[in-house]
Amino acid sequence: MSTTVRRLGFLGVTVAIYGFLLAPIVIVVVAAFNAGEYLRFPPEGISLRWFAKFFASEPFVRSFWFSLKLAWLCTVVSTVLGGTAAFYVVRHAGRLRDVLRLLLVAPLQLPAILTGIALLLFFYSVGLGTRGMGGLLIGHTVVSVPYVFLIVSTVLLRFDRSLEEAARSLGASAWATFWRVTLPLIRGGVISGALFAFITSFDQFPISLLLVSVGNTTLPIQLFDYLRFSFDPTAAAASTVSVVMSVMVVWLIHRLVGLEQVTWGGPR
Amino acid sequence: MARAAEMARLRVRRPPRSAPPAVLLLLPSGLFLAAFFLVPYGNMVRMSFLAKAEGAAFANAVTLENYLRILQDAFYWRVIGRTFWLAGLSTVLTLLLGYPVAYAIARAPGPRRPLLLMLLLAPLLVGAVVRSYGWMILLGRVGLINQTLRILGVGEVELMYNTFGVVIGLVHVYLPFMVLALASALEQIPAEVELAARSLGAAPWRTFWRVTWPLSLPGVFSGSMLVFVLALSAYVIPILLGGNNVLVMPILIVQMLLDAFNWPVGSAMAMVLFGLACVVLLVYVKTANRVLRWIER
Numbered sequence A: 001m002s003t004t005v006r007r008l009g010f011l012g013v014t015v016a017i018y019g020f021l022l023a024p025i026v027i028v029v030v031a032a033f034n035a036g037e038y039l040r041f042p043p044e045g046i047s048l049r050w051f052a053k054f055f056a057s058e059p060f061v062r063s064f065w066f067s068l069k070l071a072w073l074c075t076v077v078s079t080v081l082g083g084t085a086a087f088y089v090v091r092h093a094g095r096l097r098d099v100l101r102l103l104l105v106a107p108l109q110l111p112a113i114l115t116g117i118a119l120l121l122f123f124y125s126v127g128l129g130t131r132g133m134g135g136l137l138i139g140h141t142v143v144s145v146p147y148v149f150l151i152v153s154t155v156l157l158r159f160d161r162s163l164e165e166a167a168r169s170l171g172a173s174a175w176a177t178f179w180r181v182t183l184p185l186i187r188g189g190v191i192s193g194a195l196f197a198f199i200t201s202f203d204q205f206p207i208s209l210l211l212v213s214v215g216n217t218t219l220p221i222q223l224f225d226y227l228r229f230s231f232d233p234t235a236a237a238a239s240t241v242s243v244v245m246s247v248m249v250v251w252l253i254h255r256l257v258g259l260e261q262v263t264w265g266g267p268r
Numbered sequence B: 001m002a003r004a005a006e007m008a009r010l011r012v013r014r015p016p017r018s019a020p021p022a023v024l025l026l027l028p029s030g031l032f033l034a035a036f037f038l039v040p041y042g043n044m045v046r047m048s049f050l051a052k053a054e055g056a057a058f059a060n061a062v063t064l065e066n067y068l069r070i071l072q073d074a075f076y077w078r079v080i081g082r083t084f085w086l087a088g089l090s091t092v093l094t095l096l097l098g099y100p101v102a103y104a105i106a107r108a109p110g111p112r113r114p115l116l117l118m119l120l121l122a123p124l125l126v127g128a129v130v131r132s133y134g135w136m137i138l139l140g141r142v143g144l145i146n147q148t149l150r151i152l153g154v155g156e157v158e159l160m161y162n163t164f165g166v167v168i169g170l171v172h173v174y175l176p177f178m179v180l181a182l183a184s185a186l187e188q189i190p191a192e193v194e195l196a197a198r199s200l201g202a203a204p205w206r207t208f209w210r211v212t213w214p215l216s217l218p219g220v221f222s223g224s225m226l227v228f229v230l231a232l233s234a235y236v237i238p239i240l241l242g243g244n245n246v247l248v249m250p251i252l253i254v255q256m257l258l259d260a261f262n263w264p265v266g267s268a269m270a271m272v273l274f275g276l277a278c279v280v281l282l283v284y285v286k287t288a289n290r291v292l293r294w295i296e297r
Helices: A001-035 A050-058 A056-094 A097-109 A111-123 A134-157 A162-169 A174-202 A206-211 A218-231 A234-256 A261-262 B001-015 B023-047 B063-069 B074-106 B112-123 B130-137 B142-150 B163-187 B189-197 B204-232 B235-241 B247-261 B264-296
Strands: none
Touching: A001 A050, A001 A234, A001 B001, A001 B074, A001 B112, A001 B163, A050 A056, A050 A234, A056 A134, A056 A174, A056 A218, A056 A234, A056 B023, A097 A134, A111 A134, A111 A206, A111 B023, A111 B112, A111 B142, A111 B247, A134 A174, A134 A206, A134 B023, A162 A174, A162 B204, A174 A261, A206 A218, A206 B247, A218 A234, A218 B074, A218 B130, A218 B235, A234 A261, A234 B112, A234 B130, A261 B112, B023 B264, B063 B163, B063 B264, B074 B112, B074 B163, B074 B189, B074 B204, B074 B247, B074 B264, B112 B163, B130 B142, B130 B235, B163 B204, B163 B235, B204 B264, B235 B247
16 A cells, blocks of 8 residues: 555544534524524525524523623633642642642542532531522532632743842842733733633533522523524524634634643743 | 852852742642532442432431442343443444544654644634534434435434444544544654565564554553543533433433432442443553553564
């Protein structure tokens, strides 16, 4: 077998698997813009009617805004929690470093549905229940903190501390050094961590499933409930919103720190 | 003289007394995770040993009843068996499909790599609900694949609401995780090692089996463990793509908690599933370590 044939074969297999990976997502977007009740060949033309129906549907719109608000709050809280934790573990933790790292990434190692169950039982055991947004915010934050922690740690590990020493020796206070030197230099990592936290919350399913309450439903849960009983492309319009968000987040991270940074900790 | 310079340098580096203690940095996340991660997990373990009370979610009496009820029921064992079988099958399939993609990413020239990663990460970040819905459009009774089959005169084929649909969904959703694990292992194998084997006369397949594959085993092991655990706990995919025909443990657990409000039995079921998962993973890790040691020799 010649090298060219082998190369082409390998290329074909890779393209086919990428096709498998992308097909259902592309199909959802196509279905959202398709005029007909369901997708068929040839397509029946382009239309925005399903988006119109999505924005006219009170449950969808309400859950969309609820998800956005929740994801935004979760981003702020987990960026602060994960960021400060990364600073401590990278720079100050002594013998406890490995234990702390294990604790901080543990929510990623355990199935989210298990964490959701544990939180549901916990909230009821202490008499809080699952009314309002608080429980969801806590649940989403638990699984978002590890992402921020991991990404900010990666950036901090490669940080050149002599820059901080220079600022300090020139008379800057610890506070000023942090805001004027450290933070601007690690900004890309912090924003990437925040974006990961945002999308983790916005697309979160297992934890939300257990912690939602009447009147406080997130978009993925609303979509899931909808799909159990109907099939029409309003769901495709709702899904397209989620697809667009994910693509934007990936693109932003690519521009900010590079995807290699967040996937296996830097180019080699 | 040198000593004086050294002292001066140390004096500059020493933090001034005004700096707050560093432990304050750990306080927010530490307290948060202790309260909302460690304590809830502890509480769940405790709950699984409590009795169900009349008119209340649980009583403060310790019992093994919940576990016995699950472990003595053949129905649960069938569902557990199905859950593990589906997770194992999806793991093997993601490994087979993930390897070529991971290899392509790891060996891609600099400028093409971000594109390949982007096409992998974008699906990863799209939620499982949306992705299952995409498969419903493709696999459904009036879906695109069945429409095509009808035009070709093959007739309708049941592609969804059965094990086939669930496996397709599981493989699709967890494939990116496997690819990332494999790619980070393949990344560490210098291309020169393969070139050396080739230039010494090894055929491509021999190079793969004797050089690339053994060196990539750490990624194979970590990726398959990750996918296995994720697939064991899958809930959305078995419901949406399995209809009511593919019952797995996470579905039963959520029913027990949210519909039957039986918290003690629900948490015991969760403990049984993930206890068994831990046993499987321990055996796997033991075997994997033995294999890795054997290869290093």
